[in-house]
Amino acid sequence: MSTAFGNFDYVIVGAGSAGCVLANRLTEDPSVTVLLIEAGGKDDWIWIRIPVGLYYILGNSRTDWCYSTEPEPGLNGRTLAVARGRTLGGSSSINGMVYIRGQARDFDVWRQAGNVGWSWEDVLPYFKKSEDHINGADEAHGAGGPLRVEGPRMRWKVLDALRDAAQQRGVPHSDDFNRGNNEGCGYVDLTQRRATRWSASRGFLRPAARRPNLTVLTEAMVERVEIEQGRATGVTFRQGGGPARFARADAEVIMAGGAYGSPQLLQVSGIGPADLLRSHGITVKVDLPGVGENLQDHLNARFVQRLARGDTMNTRFNSLYLKALMGVEYALLRRGPMTSGSPPLAGFLKSDPSQEVPDLQFLAGTVSYERLGERPHDFPAIAGGICNMRPRSRGHVRIKSKASSDHPAIVHNYLMDPYDQALAVKSVRIMRDIFRAPAMQPYRPQEYMPGAAVQSDEQLLDYVRRTGSTAFHPVGTCKMGDDAMAVVDARLRVRGVGGFRVVDASIMPNLVSGNSNAATIMIAEKAADMIRQDAKSQMGRAA
Known part of the structure; x- marks a missing residue:
């Protein structure tokens, strides 16, 4: 009652x-x-x-429901934390x-x-x-x-170079992704x-x-x-x-x-x-x-490119002096790395010229880590994810009990559709090609993830199954x-x-x-x- x-x-x-x-x-x-x-x-x-x-705040029960998926069949049975x-x-x-x-x-x-x-x-x-x-x-x-x-209150020279590299691979510069056709590469609002x-x-x-x-x-x-x-x-x-x-x-x-x-x-x-x-x-x-x-959800195929040089969030975070300077810059000027949450550079591109509008999106930033929440790498890097924006795989949400306080069973079925599998592999290859463009070469990028040993379609798909993450x-x-x-x-x-x-x-x-x-x-x-x-x-x- x-x-x-x-x-x-x-x-x-x-x-x-x-x-x-x-x-x-x-x-x-x-x-x-x-x-x-x-x-x-x-x-x-x-x-x-x-x-x-x-x-x-992500993964903190004070602010996050801390949902977790059931074992995902298309991700080698992995469970993913899915923040809400x-x-x-x-x-x-x-x-x-x-x-x-x-x-x-x-x-x-x-x-x-x-x-x-x-x-x-x-x-x-x-x-x-x-x-x-x-x-x-x-x-x-x-x-x-x-x-x-x-707009963002900080830009990074290494991300400017990545934007130029995307342009050299046919993705034009963009300063506004909200006019109906998102094609291009630039900083997000x-x-x-x-x-x-x-x-x-x-x-x-x-x-x-x-x-x-x-x-x-x-x-x-x-x-x-x-x-x-x-x-x-x-x-x-x-x-x-x-x-x-x-x-x-x-x-x-x-x-x-x-x-x-x-x-x-x-x-x-x-x-x-x-x-x-x-x-x-x-x-x-x-x-x-x-x-x-x-x-439905977007699945990110992760990438990490280690740089020979360059100012990145990794290098700032791993220096006590630069980390303190970030706090001062934010407190006094409301500028600098602490103004960033998500990776600030986005690219919208077509996986194939026959696509009416872009079907791939990447986000790139200057902080990298093995897993979200862990300490950033001790080398300068550009990292992010690229995803199929219109996946065909479909999942479900189903109760486990009659109590609304019990989390439901969540299964996204990522990569269960063959089309999504093929596009995941292709997206990793496209991202690799962008990093090989001339504009990035002053920073001598070396692929940390997936890594040079991962080359065949089967290896790339396995990589995405092992490391792919929710957007x-x-x-x-x-x-x-x-x-x-x-x-x-x-x-x-x-x-x-x-x-x-x-x-x-x-x-x-x-x-x-x-x-x-x-x-x-x-x-x-x-x-x-x-x-x-x-x-x-x-x-x-x-x-």
């Missing part, structure tokens, strides 16, 4: 990127009441704000802060699959609505929005303001938190969505390990738990594949076979569409349940070509408009 917590128009589950946007936009109407529930804590830790703090934000702002509070929207073709494909209103032309206004770009507004960018977007992380919590939630019609709960675990007579009526949750409480949603429950959390909560609430639910003793409310299926871009597990495996319609309403939507990266039918956070924020901006429109339409019918 649970005690009543209160009545709200909208109950939002998850204060990640999408949840923060929804909380802000829906409470712009003072007549609407919103409850935002977050399982994690507040985002007031200093390492969340400082970009280089990324290496302290567990704090206000969600993954926007622990990610690399890269702002890349994807390509126009990605969204046009969504529309061509029957998702009306989701073409590039449809979604571009929502990208611009969120944005406060440092260079101001133009036909592709917005100004004055809640999400600050700035970042969700930062004056060299501090600008998460969805800072941009959207904090301004809204002062409104009397918004209630925010942290350390509150939602146990299930309550379904009565085919309609979502609210959620049962526990805060801080306390007693069960019920929050009623008079208009809608909105699920914003991400590609792992949203399908899990639907399943424990009785919405999902009937056989899976029954196997855990859960009453089936709606048999939706697609809940938890269609999982942390999971999507698709509550996909939008009108086919048998779709979970939500084009207005993000859960099929077969009234008053219930999913609004987060899980609704993407296909991965975007690049990082996923900007597109998730766009989805929430668009969803907020649809929610308001549908509420107005319903009021009109009632009148």
